[in-house]
Amino acid sequence: MFAVLESQVLAPNLHMLTLEAPDVARQAQAGQFVILRAEEDGERIPLSLADWDAAKGIITVVIVNVGKTTDRLTRLKAGQAVPTVAGPLGRPLKIEPVKAVCLVGGCYGVGSIYPLARAYRRQGSRVLIVLEGKSGFAFYWEEKLRSIADKIVYITRDGTRGARGHIDLLPRAIEASGELVERVIANGCNHLLSEVCTATQPLGLPTQVCLNTLMIDGTGMCGVCRVTVGGQMKFACVDGPYFDGHAVDWQELFQRRQSYLREEVQSLRSSAGMEECL
Amino acid sequence: MSENHPQSSNPTPRKLDLIRREMPKQAPEIRIHNFDEVALGFSAETAIEEARRCLKCKNPQCVAGCPVEIDIPGFIGAIARGDFASGTRILKDKNCLPAISGRVCPQEEQCEGACILKKRSGELSIGRLERFLADWDATQAEVSLPKIAPPTGKKVAIVGSGPAGLTAAGDLIRQGHAVTVFEALHKMGGVLVYGIPEFRLPKAIVARELDYLRQMGVQMVTDYVVGQTRSIESLLEEYDAVFIGSGAGLPWFLEVPGNNLNGVYSANEYLTRMNLMKGYLFPKYSTPIVRHKRVAVVGGGNVAMDCARTALRLGAESRIVYRRSREEMPARLEEVENAEEEGVIFDYLTLPTRYLGDERGWVKAIECIRMALGEPDASGRRKPVPVPGSETIIEVDAVIAAIGNSPNPLIPAATPGLLMGKKGNIDADETTGKTSLERVWAGGDVVTGAATVILAMGAGRKAAKSIHAYLSGQM
Numbered sequence: 001m002f003a004v005l006e007s008q009v010l011a012p013n014l015h016m017l018t019l020e021a022p023d024v025a026r027q028a029q030a031g032q033f034v035i036l037r038a039e040e041d042g043e044r045i046p047l048s049l050a051d052w053d054a055a056k057g058i059i060t061v062v063i064v065n066v067g068k069t070t071d072r073l074t075r076l077k078a079g080q081a082v083p084t085v086a087g088p089l090g091r092p093l094k095i096e097p098v099k100a101v102c103l104v105g106g107c108y109g110v111g112s113i114y115p116l117a118r119a120y121r122r123q124g125s126r127v128l129i130v131l132e133g134k135s136g137f138a139f140y141w142e143e144k145l146r147s148i149a150d151k152i153v154y155i156t157r158d159g160t161r162g163a164r165g166h167i168d169l170l171p172r173a174i175e176a177s178g179e180l181v182e183r184v185i186a187n188g189c190n191h192l193l194s195e196v197c198t199a200t201q202p203l204g205l206p207t208q209v210c211l212n213t214l215m216i217d218g219t220g221m222c223g224v225c226r227v228t229v230g231g232q233m234k235f236a237c238v239d240g241p242y243f244d245g246h247a248v249d250w251q252e253l254f255q256r257r258q259s260y261l262r263e264e265v266q267s268l269r270s271s272a273g274m275e276e277c278l
Numbered sequence: 279m280s281e282n283h284p285q286s287s288n289p290t291p292r293k294l295d296l297i298r299r300e301m302p303k304q305a306p307e308i309r310i311h312n313f314d315e316v317a318l319g320f321s322a323e324t325a326i327e328e329a330r331r332c333l334k335c336k337n338p339q340c341v342a343g344c345p346v347e348i349d350i351p352g353f354i355g356a357i358a359r360g361d362f363a364s365g366t367r368i369l370k371d372k373n374c375l376p377a378i379s380g381r382v383c384p385q386e387e388q389c390e391g392a393c394i395l396k397k398r399s400g401e402l403s404i405g406r407l408e409r410f411l412a413d414w415d416a417t418q419a420e421v422s423l424p425k426i427a428p429p430t431g432k433k434v435a436i437v438g439s440g441p442a443g444l445t446a447a448g449d450l451i452r453q454g455h456a457v458t459v460f461e462a463l464h465k466m467g468g469v470l471v472y473g474i475p476e477f478r479l480p481k482a483i484v485a486r487e488l489d490y491l492r493q494m495g496v497q498m499v500t501d502y503v504v505g506q507t508r509s510i511e512s513l514l515e516e517y518d519a520v521f522i523g524s525g526a527g528l529p530w531f532l533e534v535p536g537n538n539l540n541g542v543y544s545a546n547e548y549l550t551r552m553n554l555m556k557g558y559l560f561p562k563y564s565t566p567i568v569r570h571k572r573v574a575v576v577g578g579g580n581v582a583m584d585c586a587r588t589a590l591r592l593g594a595e596s597r598i599v600y601r602r603s604r605e606e607m608p609a610r611l612e613e614v615e616n617a618e619e620e621g622v623i624f625d626y627l628t629l630p631t632r633y634l635g636d637e638r639g640w641v642k643a644i645e646c647i648r649m650a651l652g653e654p655d656a657s658g659r660r661k662p663v664p665v666p667g668s669e670t671i672i673e674v675d676a677v678i679a680a681i682g683n684s685p686n687p688l689i690p691a692a693t694p695g696l697l698m699g700k701k702g703n704i705d706a707d708e709t710t711g712k713t714s715l716e717r718v719w720a721g722g723d724v725v726t727g728a729a730t731v732i733l734a735m736g737a738g739r740k741a742a743k744s745i746h747a748y749l750s751g752q753m
Contacts (some may be wrong), residue, residue, distance in 0.1 A: 023507050041562065069564055086507070087507065089503065220528050220686055222546045227538075233537070233538070263561075267566060
């Protein structure tokens with residue numbers, strides 16, 4: 001069992017969970033993820049590592065509450081435990097020697113880009129962070145991000161924080177920042193990731209995205225996470241999770257994510273005691 | 279062959295009755311609606327009768343046919359005398375997982391295939407007798423633990439808790455070494471737990487064998503992905519020797535259009551959802567499965583049979599699509615017969631050329647081409663060649679690719695200096711399991727590519743022997 005050390009609401013529907021997982025913390029590198037289970041009969045879900053401390057033996061993940069397992073995870077309190085924390089999984093992100101990098105985060109990605117920003121900062125790149133959200137309330141960890149970013153730009157759909165609009169404002173935000181951005185890296189929902197790629201393609205800016213696929217084992221065994229990148233079959237768990245976003249077959253990714261939509265709703269309802277609504 | 283003979287005072291009458299005893303099974307019409315074990319095992323009486331058929335050959339071919347060299351006439355003789363306790367001790371002396379191998383070993387190709395009775399009254403049911411003893415032993419109040427040597431102070435790390443790793447662990451712990459098994463998933467057992475279905479190998483039996491190893495002192499660590507959580511190099515700092523038995527992890531898919539449609543699974547995914555994650559009990563267990571109506575399984579091995587029979591039990595019309603004919607199928611005959619009895623449809627000489635999808639991206643049909651058998655190929659089996667113009671369409675809502683696996687790439691990728699073979703397998707010595715790295719051994723599917731449980735157990739045993747020799751300074 002892996003002890004929950006801290007559980008905190010970061011924003012509406014977004015939670016932070018800090019867990020005791022010394023073996024994972026010791027090995028973790030920027031860009032990797034873990035597989036968690038919330039309970040003994042539970043499914044295995046992948047979550048990006050948002051932070052870790054090898055000395056303290058702890059890891060932190062940010063969770064958006066969208067289904068049965070994430071719901072269970074967000075209800076956990078300090079002192080409780082989860083049965084599975086496996087990782088760190090996936091390939092570490094290769095930190096390129098660029099003058100400036102632009103990190104885009106939305107939803108749980110606001111937290112998950114933190115280790116990437118830290119790694120780029122450490123190797124001497126300037127770091128521009130672009131955060132996208134529905135409204136100003138969707139942002140968190142602002143001090144933490146400010147401590148390692150050279151600039152932070154906000155985009156909100158309702159204009160309550162920063163520029164009003166969508167992530168298609170990204171090219172303008174990069175230009176306005178005056179930073180010599182040579183690479184864009186994004187973490188968040190697949191929709192955000194594909195929009196980021198659409199926005200950066202005309203600029204010819206290399207763009208890496210952390211794909212959200214279904215997973216079971218997370219070690220290359222089951223193949224449910226397969227994606228097509230550059231016309232080739234890749235497994236997000238062992239070949240990713242970060243890929244060249246301009247080469248990803250997005251339509252296929254969206255389609256495969258829908259595989260268990262009906263069952264996910266059924267699962268959520270039955271766990272909430274709402275079977276009669278089915 | 280049977281003949282009447284008077285009761286004699288001889289305690290082991292030689293020609294009591296030579297007819298091979300059948301093992302009772304659940305009736306097909308019942309078992310297709312449950313996940314309980316199909317084969318029900320011998321009663322004590324039947325086991326004794328069957329054991330008495332043994333001819334006690336001076337030079338037993340069955341032992342030569344066994345990858346783990348079990349003293350087969352020894353334990354069979356004990357059963358014939360009704361001395362199950364001695365039989366168990368003899369069996370467990372060479373095999374720490376008898377309840378498992380008694381169920382899933384391809385005995386027809388090994389011990390039973392070599393049995394001298396085969397051409398006379400039918401081979402002795404060695405596997406079923408092995409299973410009988412293991413199951414009898416489990417009902418005893420006290421499980422008989424083998425003798426364990428005094429502690430040597432040496433530590434061995436075993437990577438992967440499948441049949442190779444568990445066999446190596448069992449052998450090494452008996453030699454007095456401290457053994458820790460690291461498993462990537464949340465349950466111990468590897469393919470025995472995630473791959474082989476409940477109806478063929480009940481998970482309670484795997485749990486029992488794991489308990490037995492625990493009682494012998496084997497340490498077990500789950501959720502530990504060696505290669506990611508910790509490197510082999512780092513394990514070598516703490517352990518005197520490392521055995522890698524990480525299995526055949528990376529599934530193959532047919533290279534046909536439509537591979538990534540929804541409803542197309544690897545056998546690994548399908549079976550893992552069902553077995554490890556208990557998807558058939560969804561939503562009580564959280565891992566979702568879709569209730570398919572028409573399932574096609576591509577492939578002809580044991581894994582294909584497992585998938586087809588699982589789909590059937592979930593209420594689907596289930597078929598095997600195989601490019602050669604029944605004779606060439608690599609699956610055990612017993613499993614093929616079970617599948618046939620249960621109503622699995624077999625489309626032989628049929629090769630998928632394309633998966634067709636609906637407007638929502640779900641597979642709705644397979645386009646296939648008929649095959650004819652030509653000249654034997656490298657595998658010695660007649661090579662299937664497409665018959666032009668013979669395309670057909672099979673309507674399905676799920677396809678399961680059960681066409682094999684490559685060895686899992688995580689450890690090789692994370693272990694500099696570990697020599698690899700052409701197919702992504704770890705290069706290891708066939709007789710010792712030694713790899714190119716000092717103090718590192720490997721065995722099972724990660725070395726051979728996907729094979730059988732007993733071959734993996736045999737590899738685990740060979741490596742354990744070599745590791746023990748190394749640790750006791752004999753090499």
